[in-house]
Amino acid sequence: MGQKITIEPVTRVEGHGKVTIHLDDKGNVRQTRLHIVEFRGFERFVQGRPYWEAPVLVQRLCGICPVSHHLAAAKALDVIVGAGTGDGLTPTGEKMRRLMHYGQMFQSHALHFFHLASPDLLFGVDGDPLIRNVIGVALKHKDLAVQGVMMRKFGQEIIKATAGKKIHGTGAIPGGINKHLSIEERDSFLKGADPMNIDKMISWAQDAVDFFKAYHKENKDFIDGFAAFPSSHLSLVRKDGAMDLYHGVLRAIDADGKKILNDVDYQNYDDYIDEEVKNWSYMKFPYLLELGKENGWYRVGPLARCNTADFIPTPLAQKEFEIFKNYTNGKPNNMSMHMHWARLIETLHAAEMMQELLNDPDLLKDDLVIKGTKVKRGVGLIEAPRGTLFHHYEINDNDQIEMANLIVSTTNNNEPMNRAVNSVAKEYMNGQKEITEGMRNAVEVAIRAYDPCLSCATHALGQMPLEITLFDVHNNMIDKKRS
Numbered sequence: 001m002g003q004k005i006t007i008e009p010v011t012r013v014e015g016h017g018k019v020t021i022h023l024d025d026k027g028n029v030r031q032t033r034l035h036i037v038e039f040r041g042f043e044r045f046v047q048g049r050p051y052w053e054a055p056v057l058v059q060r061l062c063g064i065c066p067v068s069h070h071l072a073a074a075k076a077l078d079v080i081v082g083a084g085t086g087d088g089l090t091p092t093g094e095k096m097r098r099l100m101h102y103g104q105m106f107q108s109h110a111l112h113f114f115h116l117a118s119p120d121l122l123f124g125v126d127g128d129p130l131i132r133n134v135i136g137v138a139l140k141h142k143d144l145a146v147q148g149v150m151m152r153k154f155g156q157e158i159i160k161a162t163a164g165k166k167i168h169g170t171g172a173i174p175g176g177i178n179k180h181l182s183i184e185e186r187d188s189f190l191k192g193a194d195p196m197n198i199d200k201m202i203s204w205a206q207d208a209v210d211f212f213k214a215y216h217k218e219n220k221d222f223i224d225g226f227a228a229f230p231s232s233h234l235s236l237v238r239k240d241g242a243m244d245l246y247h248g249v250l251r252a253i254d255a256d257g258k259k260i261l262n263d264v265d266y267q268n269y270d271d272y273i274d275e276e277v278k279n280w281s282y283m284k285f286p287y288l289l290e291l292g293k294e295n296g297w298y299r300v301g302p303l304a305r306c307n308t309a310d311f312i313p314t315p316l317a318q319k320e321f322e323i324f325k326n327y328t329n330g331k332p333n334n335m336s337m338h339m340h341w342a343r344l345i346e347t348l349h350a351a352e353m354m355q356e357l358l359n360d361p362d363l364l365k366d367d368l369v370i371k372g373t374k375v376k377r378g379v380g381l382i383e384a385p386r387g388t389l390f391h392h393y394e395i396n397d398n399d400q401i402e403m404a405n406l407i408v409s410t411t412n413n414n415e416p417m418n419r420a421v422n423s424v425a426k427e428y429m430n431g432q433k434e435i436t437e438g439m440r441n442a443v444e445v446a447i448r449a450y451d452p453c454l455s456c457a458t459h460a461l462g463q464m465p466l467e468i469t470l471f472d473v474h475n476n477m478i479d480k481k482r483s
Contacts, residue, residue, distance in 0.1 A: 018034075019032065019033070019034055019421055019443055019447075020032070021421075021425050021429060021443075023429070026431070027431050028426075028430045028431060029422070029425045029426045029429055029430055032418065032422040032425045033281070033421075034414075034418050034421050034447065042061055042404075042406065043404045043405060043406055045057075046058065046401050047400075047401055047402065047403070047404065048400050048401065049400065049401050050399055050401075051077055051080060051174070051393060051395045051399055051400070051401050052077065052173070052174055052399075054073040054076075054077060054391075054393060054401060054404075055070050055071075055073040055074040055077065055170075055172050055173065055174075056070070056168070056170055057073075058070070058073045058391070058406070059073075059168055060168065061408075064108065064111070065104065065108055065384055065385055065386070066167055066168050066169075067100055067101065067103075067104035067159055067163065067169070068101075068104060068384035068385065068389050068409075069389070069391070070168075070169065070171075070172055071097055071101055071172055071246075071380075071382050072380045072381065072382045072384070072389045072390070072391040073380060073391050073393070074172035074173065074174065074380065075378075075380030075381070075391070076379055076380030076391045076392065077174035077175075077378055077380070077393065078175055078378065078380070079375065079377070079378030079379065079380070080174065080374060080375055080376070080377070080378040080393065080395060081174045081175045081371045081372070081374055082175075082371055082372025082373040082374055082375065083175040083176070083370045083371055083372060084370075084372075085247075086246070086247030086248075087247060088370070089175070089176050089177075089370055090176060090367045090368060090369070090370055091362040091365070091367075092176075092177065092362050092363065092365045092366070092367050092368055093175075093176035093177045093367075093368055093369065093370065095357055095360055095362050095363055096162050096171070096177045096179070096180060096181065096363060096368075097162075097171075097172055097177060097246065098246050098353070098357060099158060099162050099181075099354060099357045099358070099363065100158070100159055100162035100163050100169075100171060100172070101245060101382065102158070102245070102246075102350040102353045102354050102357070103154075103155045103156070103157075103158025103159045103162065103354065104155065104385070105155075105245055105346060105350040105385055106151065106154070106201070106205075106347060106350040106351060106354065107151070107152045107153075107154070107156050107158075107159070108155070108385035109302075109343050109346060109347040109350070109385055110147075110148050110151035110152045110155065110347065111148070111152050112343065112385070112451045113148070113208065113340060113344060113347070114137070114144060114145065114147065114148025114149075114151070114152075114208075115134045115137075115148060116134075116448060116451070117340055117448055117449070117451075118137055118141075118144065118148075119131075119132045119133050119134065119136060119137055120132065120441070120448065121215055121219075121340075122136075122137060122140070122141060122144075123136060125438055125442050125445055126436075126437070126438035126441075129441070132441070134148075147204045147207070147208070150195050150196070150204075151201060151204055151205070151347075153196070154189075154196060154198075154201050157188075157189070157196075158189065158354060161181060161185045161189075162179075162181070164178075164179065173369065174371075175370050175371045176368045176369035176370060177368050177369070178368065178369075180363060180364060180365060180366050180368065181363040181364055182364070183364060186358055186363065186364065189354070189358050190355075190358050190359070198354055198355045198358060199355075201351045201354070202316070202348070202351040202352060205344070205347045205350075205351045206316060206348055208344045208347060208348075209320050209341075209344045209345060209347075209348055212340060212341050212344050213341070216341065222337070223335070223337045223338065224335050224337070224338075225335075226335075226336065226337050226424065226445070226446070227335075227336035227337065227420040227423045227424050227445075227446040227449065228334060228335040228336060228337075228423070229334060229336075229419055229420070229423055230334045231255055231297070231298060231299050231334055231416055231419075232252055232253065232254045232255060232260060232288065232291070232296075232298035232299070233252065233253055233298055233299050233300075233303070233304035233307040233308055233332060234250065234251070234252040234261070234298045234299070234300055234304055234308070234388060234412070235250075235251060235300060235304050235305040235308045235309070235383060235387070235388055236248035236249065236250060236251070236381060236382075236383050236388060237249060237263065237308055237310070238313075239263065240310075241309065241310030241311065242309060242310065242313045243305055243306075243309035243312045243313070243321075243346075243349065244313075244383075245305075245346070245349075245350070245382070245383040246382060246383070247382075249263040249264060249265060249266065250263070250264050250265075250266045250269065250272070250381070250388075251263050251264075252288060252298060252308070253307060253308055253332060254332075255332055255334055256331070256332065257307075257330075257331055257332050260291065261288070266379060266381045266390075267378075267379045269379060269381070269390060269392075270392075271289075272288060272289055272290070273286055273287070273288060273289065273407070274287060274289055275287075275407065275411075276293050281414075283410070283411055283414050284407075284411055284414070285297065285414050285415055286298075286407055286411060286412050287415075297415035297416065298412070298416075299387075299412075299413060299416045300386070300388045300409055300412040300413055301339060301342075301343075301385075301386050301387035301409065301413060301450060301451070302339055302342035302343040302345070302346050303333060303336075303338060303339045303342045304387065304388075305342065305346065305383060305387075306321065306324055306333065306342040306345065306346075307332040307333055309321075312345070312349050314348075314349050314352035314353060314356070315352070316348055316352055317346070317348045317349035317352060320345045320348060321345055324341060324342065324345060336416075336420050336446060336449045336450070337449055339449045339450065339451075340449065343451070376395050376396070377394045377395075378392075379391070379392045379393075380392075384408075384409045385409075385451065386408075386409035386410055386413070386450070386451050386452065387409030387410075387412050387413060388407075388409060388412055389406075389407070389408055389409050390405070390406065390407035390408075391404075391405075391406055392404065392405040392406070410450070410452040413450045413452065416450065417446075417447055417450050417452060420446040420449065420450070421443055421446055421447065423446070424442050424443055424445070424446040427442075428442045428443075
């Protein structure tokens with residue numbers, strides 16, 4: 001029997017998890033697992049509720065990305081009420097939802113990069129844990145901290161204007177939206193006092209991309225080599241192959257760029273994707289049926305979207321996208337830390353999309369809802385900040401939800417996160433007899449690259465101490481660290 005190391009919980013992610021690392025008799029890593037130990041129950045909670053409640057109910061899964069669940073559920077119910085899929089709404093309905101969604105992408109990406117990820121980049125994996133946090137960033141890199149806070153605030157104000165509230169709004173309803181934008185709201189975003197206007201947000205988003213590229217240039221070995229491994233990638237794309245974070249068809253490619261799913265209708269997602277259950281985690285393991293359980297896992301999120309898309313339909317982000325693609329000579333990028341690069345390109349794209357939408361007169365019109373012939377099954381997909389989000393509902397004759405299936409972004413990334421942990425553990429912990437702060441944080445850095453939302457994946461609340469326990473070959477505890 002080898003040694004066992006436990007990291008619990010994983011910090012600076014949305015939610016909580018535990019990592020166990022099993023060592024062999026020689027002290028080398030034998031097995032690693034990312035455990036999600038709380039119970040997931042929302043798919044059962046919503047059963048029996050009237051279907052029109054779903055967009056409001058399911059966003060209670062999370063306080064970080066409620067808009068994503070709100071819109072995915074609404075898109076599924078659009079199908080049920082006969083309003084079509086994604087592009088079947090009124091122009092005002094679709095564009096208000098898109099503005100809401102790009103506001104969500106913008107604020108969530110800003111939160112992750114500036115608050116959760118940047119401390120690892122600015123202070124290093126082995127940095128002092130007392131300053132390796134957002135407070136440390138604010139003290140030593142004030143401009144970056146201010147940008148992160150203000151960018152998130154701007155995105156939240158966009159959400160408030162479109163959804164009614166910054167968190168757990170009610171703007172999207174089956175078949176459309178329940179409000180349009182006022183002239184005053186529009187002008188506050190287009191012409192607001194510096195820095196609270198869209199021009200400044202675009203400028204700051206570009207600065208963030210430039211910051212990462214400069215950091216990458218000075219730290220290529222770390223950014224390119226840390227937790228890098230080949231994988232398939234999955235996301236929505238627009239029918240012409242463009243990046244579209246709100247609506248599209250499903251595309252999946254393998255590690256070499258070959259298409260596995262060639263732009264299929266996501267209403268039939270369960271013809272292509274299934275989920276495996278393992279007894280050591282409450283989070284499922286999705287996989288592509290064509291490749292099977294062993295090889296069918298895939299990544300979702302910013303890195304996957306930049307790998308699957310042919311182009312980005314806004315000029316500044318497209319320019320950065322071309323630089324990103326050229327770095328791997330047009331081949332899929334399989335480097336986990338490049339997730340941050342892709343995330344910042346998407347932040348810039350979201351800012352450009354918000355500017356485009358804010359200048360669209362359709363947002364001021366009051367043709368908000370469309371309905372047709374009701375059916376009993378609907379699927380809604382959206383590209384949430386962390387990746388492709390699936391909402392599937394079926395109703396009965398009494399308009400009650402009879403079945404719900406949610407595959408959240410973090411669940412899609414379950415196997416890749418486990419592989420990232422394994423890769424880093426072998427690099428940092430093979431042959432080691434003592435667990436250092438740097439080793440522990442290295443495992444967390446690998447997980448944080450995926451911006452996991454474990455509260456979405458498990459729908460749980462609670463706090464746990466960070467604990468690492470080391471066992472010898474006889475299963476005797478020889479070391480224990482607790483924060």
